[in-house]
Amino acid sequence: MAYAALVSLLRTLEESPQPMQQIPSDLLRKVGCLLEILDEKSSLSIRDLEGQIRDASFEAQDIIESHISSDELELSKSVSSGVGSCFWEIISALQDMFPAIHLCETSMEDKDMNELDEHKGLQRVIDELDSILEALSKIEDGKEEAPGAGNSRSAGCSRFVASNESMPVGLDEDLLHLKDRLTGCSSNLDIISIVGMGGIGKTTLARKLYNDRLIEEYFGTRAWVVVSQNYHVQELLTILVNSTRQEGGEVHKKIVEELDVRLYKNLKGRRYLIVMDDVWDTKAWDYVKRFFPDDNNNSRIILTTRQSQVALYANPRSPIHHMKLLSSEPSWDLLRETVFGQEDCPYEMEKIGRKIAKNCKGLPLAIVVIGGLLSRDIKEENWKRIAQDVKSTISKNDGDQFMEILSLSYDSLPHHLKACFLYMGVFLEDYEIFVSQLIKLWIAEGFIKPQPVETLEGLAKDYLSNLINRSLIEVRRRKHNGEIKILIIHDMLRELCLRKAQDEKFFQIVNRCSHVYPQGRNNQRRVSIHYDILPPLTVHDRYLRSLVYFCDRHSSNHLVFSIVSFRMLKVLDALTIKFNEFPVGILELVHLRYLAFCYTGNLWLPASICKLWNLQTLVVYRRGFGVLGPYNLYLPLNIWIMPQLRHLLFDKGFLPSPLLAKAILENLVVLENLQTLSGVKNFRCSEEVLEIMPNLKKLGISYVHDKSTEWSTYEFNNFVHLHKLETLKCVFIAKDDLVRKPLPLNLVFPLELKRLTLTGCRISWEKMTIIGSLPNLEVLKLRDYAFEGSVWEPNEGEFTKLKYLLIDRNELEHWYADSTHFLQLQHVCLNHCFELEAIPTEIGDNGALEMIELFRCRSSVVASAMLIQEEQQSLGNEGLRVRVNSYRDYVESLDSTSLRKRVYAGGR
Structure with missing residues (x-):
């Protein structure tokens, strides 16, 4: 985990509240230099040095963060000693915290000795880094040499499952499909790629095709070569030449140039089938592809690989055959x-x-x-x-x-992806991992190296796509607009993560079988708790950086008593632990970047929350009885002076106006990093307020209306000033159902909006053009009489990019549409539409419609859905499904009691 340790150290150096004199000036430069080298070198070439780099980075980070923690604690004590004084003096002291990190009350003699020890420690680290840099400069990276140098695995080697390759169990459909492609009507040379995780049966399937009697008769010339991660080009060509020779003895020792010519001559004018098994990168393909002639005679090449990008590179126009796990x-x-x-x-x-x-x-x-x-x-x-x-x-x-077979995928990962993959082992077995949660954790852990033109979240999504393309993690569910929502990792790959994590001193799992931690301080940097009944934690708390709970405890005492000793903690995910009041010990964890917990009753966050000046993600949700009751979360003004905040996720949270914070604290900052603000109540969206959050991408607000408050006071029309906003969820609730009134028409939305959820607005359908004209809208959910009236007829050219439409509870009777509407609509969901007579058949004319879901609608609506399905089938669209949900299906789709879904998937 050398790369992850260096990136984390780099962020510590860059994000310190002010440069410290104790840090030698060239440490930052050396860390940056090492990262550049690791970006260029392969994992295998520096394996012997990775442990040294990791440990040196840990030592430097421990020294620096210990210094910061000590200074912050002393300042905190000095602030606490003045509790009896005026409130404004406390606020002033908190304001002074950031520039005043050297206000320790220790004696000057003790302080000088501590600083001397720290300086010596850091100098020792720098000397170690110098020796590592010198060693790295002497390493020749095999990937930079001629293609195929440094072979450690013969191109013709046997496979671990070779003796079982005759068993095509569960592959019947795959065989039929690929035989059709091999012998199909296309006369051009076609490259067919078989992609999947290690051990899923790619080679077995390819071997069955290769040995099939029909295929053997169809292709006069066949050759099979195993490429592997490290290959010799000369050996690959030798095997191919010997397999395709027409006469004469075998070729043994020939220079590469002679083998190139011989292979091309052997294949020219002949219908051939070449299998390139176990291809790991594009270089091998780049080298040999030019010697495969295309004589328009139905020749074929089969590639098996674990990496989708290799398959796409070899033939971007041909569909990839993705292997599936057996049922x-x-x-x-x-x-x-x-x-x-x-x-x-x-x-x-x-x-x-x-x-x-x-x-x-x-x-x-x-x-x-x-x-x-x-x-x-x-x-x-x-x-x-x-x-x-x-x-x-x-x-x-x-x-x-x-x-060993599975480890090949891990060993081939670039350095920057290794920590991200191993982190998948932190989660429970069979755990459905929400992408939004995973990305926030990756960033907080320090795995993502910042780039000048991309957000950390954007880079994390790229990392995620890379791991998916390498068949290391699997997409379980996508959002309605196609974005990845939930991931899973196969048990065996998770086991690989656990093994590698132990070898790399990356994290520890605590469950019923492992109450005692292994010895060694570096094993304690990340701990994941998987067991409900635990003894007191016995970790080397000074070095703990991450604590993630997956247990379901009924008391927070276990954590409250332990938390104060975890002074270096950066990640605390205690969402499964309920707190009756805010655990004040958390305020001493000044390095925290990610904090998640849940509460019972009402909860007031203290003003001193701003002491957590590194905090990026704050998740505070209600849990237990009365989740839907009157209990609320009350947030302090000091939230508005925490510039590192990126994501704020609450459940019924009252957030004070930043203008009030400006008037009282006189220290308001623009939250340029803030991207998510979710679960706030009755928030007034004045233009001046929204300017404080210029880069907000996701906003979730609820409003409770009473007789004494006018809707207009919340200034909804200012949503348009959130130019980066992509997701908006607005819930409007009338306090007295008897005095429900339509929302005044002052809703204006930003043009970048992609996902919109409205509840309880009671706006006339005639005004839907405000939404229909949004050029980028992909998902629209209308709940609980968001619009009212009996007729909806969109204007020409509206909803051109809409992919998902949900209408739940309304008075709509007649819905009209034509071929200019809903051009990309894929999924329609209608619930409790008791008055609606039919679905317009024209919504299927675009050919993109895949699903119509219905719950508690008229039989005529069901009949119209079936008619649309029949018409589409007659036009060749066999993929359209109609599903009439039962009550159980409907409740499961809401799943509003799932805490993780409420937090990371927005609940309903």
């Missing part, structure tokens, strides 16, 4: 065949066997490995023991070989 029945079939061959499984063993197959989570490699273990001892008690923990069984037996 339950094919998993059992593969396990049964591995254990028993053509014989039947004993009846009493089948139930246990199916459970074992299920626990392999559809990965053929895991099923084959566990099948080999089961075949050694076919006894019920042995199988039951294995069924308890498949992963541990594999690890204890064939784990090294198994993990």
Whole structure:
């Protein structure tokens, strides 16, 4: 984790409240130089030095952050001693905190000694970095040499699952589809890529195609070559030339130029099939592709790879064949065949066997490995023991070989992605990971190296896409506009994360099996709690940087008593722990960047929250009984003097006006980093207020209306000044249902808006043109009489980019549309539309419609949806589905009781 440690140290140096005299001037320069070198060098070439770089970075960061923590604590004590004095004096002291980080009450002699020790420590680190830089300068990176240098794995080597490649269980549809592509009507040379995670069966599928009798007869010339991560071009060409030769003996020693010519001549004018198995980068393909002639005779090349970008590079116009994990029945079939061959499984063993197959989570490699273990001892008690923990069984037996195959994906990662991938192991097994949460955690942990022209969130999304393209994590669910919403990681890849994390001293998992931490201070920098009933934490608290809870405790005492000792903590995710009052010990954690917790009853955040001057993400949600009740969160004025804030996520939070903060604190700052403000109540959106948040991208507000307040006082028309706003959620609630009034028409939206949710506005459908004319709107959700009236007829050319439309509870009777509306509409959801007579058939004319969902609508609406489906099917659109939801389906779709969904997916 050398790269992540360096990036984190770099951010510590750059974000310190002021330069400290104790820090030698060239430390920042050396850290930057090391990062540049790591960006250029491969992981394998510097493996021996990574541990030294990591430990040196940790030591420097510990010294610097310990110094900052000590100074901040002394200042905090001096402020606390004046509690009996005037409120304004306390505010003044808090204001002075940032520039005054040397206001310690220790004696000058002690302070001088501490500073001398710190200086010596940092100088020792710099000397270590100098020696590392010198060593790095002597390393020749294999990827910078001639293609294929430094082969560590023969291009023709055997595979771990080679003996099982004859088993195409669960691949029938894949085989039929790819055989059609291999023998299809296209006469041009076609490159067909098979992509998937390690062990998913890419090679098995390619081998079955290669050995198929029909394919063997169709292609007069065939060749198979395993490329691997480190390859010799000469060896690749030699194998291809020998496999495609027409006559004469084998070629053994030829220079590359002669092999190039020989290969081209061997293939010229012939219909050939070449399989390039296990391709890791584009360089090998770049070198050999020019020797594959295209004679318009239906020749084909199959590429197997774990990386989508390699497949796209080889042939951007050809669809990629993505391998899928096996479902339950094919998993059992593969396990049964591995254990028993053509014989039947004993009846009493089948139930246990199916459970074992299920626990392999559809990965053929895991099923084959566990099948080999089961075949050694076919006894019920042995199988039951294995069924308890498949992963541990594999690890204890064939784990090294198994993990070696998966480790190839990790070893090939560029340095900047390794920490991001390993962090996936922090989460629980089978945990659905919200992308919005993951990105915030990555940034807070310091994994993202800042770039001048891109936000940290944008860079994090690029990192995420790269990991997905490398088949290391899987997309579980997307948003309605196609953006990734939820991720999962396969159990075996998560096991790889846990193993590598232990080797790299990256994080520790605490569960019922691991109450005691391994020795060594660097093992304690990140801790993830997976168990509800825990003894007191026994970590080396000085070095702990990240504490993430996934348990479901009913008391916060465990954390309250421990928190004050975690002085270096940067990430505290305690969203599963309920606090009855704000845990004031948190205010001593001046390095915190990410803070998440939940509360019961009413909660007032203290004004001294501003002491957390590094804080980027603050998540405070209500949990437990009365979630929908009158309890509220009250935020202090000092929120407006915390310039590092990026994301504020609340549940019924009252946020005071920044103008009031300006008048009282006289220290208001523009929150240029703030991108998310969610869950605030009755917030007045004056133009002057919104100017304080110029880069806001996501805003969620609710308004409770009473007789004494006019809607206009909230100045909704100023939303238009949020030029970067992409997501807006507005909920309007009448305090007295008997006096519900339509919202005055003063809603104006910014042109960049992509997602809009409105609830309870009661605006006339005639005014929908305000929304319909938004040029970038992709998602529109209208809830609880957001619009009222009986007729909706959009104007020409409206909703041109809308992909998802939800209408829930309204009085709409007639909905009209024509071919100029809803050109990209993919998903329509209608709930409680009791008066609506039909869905306009024209919304299907665009050919993009994929889903119509209905709940508690008239039978005529259902009939119109079925008619649209029939018309689309007659036009060749077989993908359109109509689903009439049950009450259970509807409730599950809301899932408003899920705390994580309320926080990271916006609830409803």
